[in-house]
Amino acid sequence: MSTSLLYHTQCIRDYQYESTEYKDGHVIFNIRRKFFNCSKCNCPQVSVTISRERLIKGEKIGRKLFFLKVPVHRIYCSQCKSTTIENVSFISSPKARITRSLERTIVELRSEMCISAIAEFFGLDWKTVKDCEKRHLEKKFRYIPLKNVEVIGIDELYVKTQGREKYITIVRDLESGAVLYVGDGKGADSLQAFNLKLKHSEAKITTVAMDMSKAYVSWGKNSLPEALIVFDHFHVIKLMNEKLDKVRRRVAGEIDEEQRKLLKNQRYLFLRNVENLEPDAKQLLDNLRNVFKELGDVSMMKEGLRSIYQISRNCSQAEAAFKNWCAIARQTQIKELEAMSKTIENNLQGIIAFWKTNKLSNAGMEGFNNKVRWLIRQAYGFQDKDYFIxxxxNLPNTKTEAVS
Structure with missing residues (x-):
């Protein structure tokens, strides 16, 4: 009966139950292997001697911690004359101290429980739980197919974990949401390993969505010359908001203390979309635009830029609208608007490609970046770089409400 229990509760075969011990509130099964073969020639004509005993933790029985006491034998084969040490078949590696069944249970619980909670429940060190999940993820993401990938998004992310600050570059399949590559740093150098993967996979990438970083644009043109580079509206408006905020700070530094009080704590009033403002906030924004003409002009130009994406139906309409916007921006003689108009003109083909690709957006990458930041916060940082990657x-398959 207990041998059957070994199989049905711990998924252990080829071992025979011998006796049970109860010690310190734990349940311990003494088991032994039923038969022996030579691991090299598979010959059954072997002699065995006990080398040592091992205590291996299995899945809990009720509320009791469960252990297996198993003798490890030295095996001598009379046919091939070799001497080997018995392999314990129900553990994942020779030095493992928990059963494969317990490892599978830990991996299954990770989507619902944090590492420390699982470690406490099974009486394990938290590093053991982490290592179980890490081995599972290494096996799961050992090979990432790129052959059928056509549309990718590239973005860099600034991360700070365990006091270390760095950039990472993330490449995702924008159709399936899968993460294809994570590299250290930013720019073309961070994508060198991804270049090798692309060559070996013979992938046919048709579209690349990115921000207007010169390094990524250069990489796209050199590594994927046939692909269409798209600068989606999210990054264009984000850059315009940065220019607007820069003007706000500059204007605040040029006015006196009384006027500065009017602009205090009004940063997001200018950055929010007008249609999302309450009536009182809209009125306040109109008043501030009238009082601070330069800031008001830039704010109106931001809304004009947003309207291009709302009104334009095709590439030709969008191209004409952007050129007209750039001409008006230069006439204002506001240096931030002049810089923005130059950026748009230099990247115009990538910007209007947004309409060629049925308004393909890389905004999902920004949402994914927020999930990465959430991941770091939940874990209070990562000391193991490989585990972090x-x-x-695995983030596309992770519930963000679960604790990591």
């Missing part, structure tokens, strides 16, 4: 690969 594997967790990023």
């Amino acid at each position: 594997l967790k990023i690969f």
